[in-house]
Amino acid sequence: MHRWHVVYIFEGSGEAVWKGRANDEGLIDTDCILKCPAVYEVVPKNERCQFFPESQKVEVPCCPDVAKVTFQCECEEEGGRIIVRLLKNASMTRGIHFDETGEERLENGKSE
Numbered sequence: 782m783h784r785w786h787v788v789y790i791f792e793g794s795g796e797a798v799w800k801g802r803a804n805d806e807g808l809i810d811t812d813c814i815l816k817c818p819a820v821y822e823v824v825p826k827n828e829r830c831q832f833f834p835e836s837q838k839v840e841v842p843c844c845p846d847v848a849k850v851t852f853q854c855e856c857e858e859e860g861g862r863i864i865v866r867l868l869k870n871a872s873m874t875r876g877i878h879f880d881e882t883g884e885e886r887l888e889n890g891k892s893e
Contacts, residue, residue: 786830786854790815791822813844823850830856 788809790799798821803809815821824836833853841848 786825786827789824789826791824793820793822815841817841817843825852825854827854827856830854 786803786807788801788803789797790811792798799811799815801809801811818841820838820840822836822838825832831854833855837850837852839848839850
């Protein structure tokens with residue numbers, strides 16, 4: 782899991798009680814904020830990924846004990862993007878490039 786993955790935690794009633802993002806190592810820690818002992822449903826989300834399983838129910842003990850949950854995921858490949866507009870009777874075209882971080886860069890080149 783990566784930092785763009787969001788994990789939701791739901792109580793047995795279906796109410797979302799926590800939401801957080803994974804760190805660079807793919808870990809998420811709720812610290813000791815959840816009511817315990819209790820059963821929660823953990824659901825990872827990312828529109829570009831499919832998770833296995835889609836959700837997991839977990840019995841959460843009181844701190845300092847910890848419940849651990851692991852998910853596998855298959856994600857679409859990331860890539861860059863180029864948008865080019867060809868201008869009529871122009872000697873130059875300008876492309877706008879978006880890299881995988883979403884940064885935008887302008888690149889100039891001669892049109893043919």
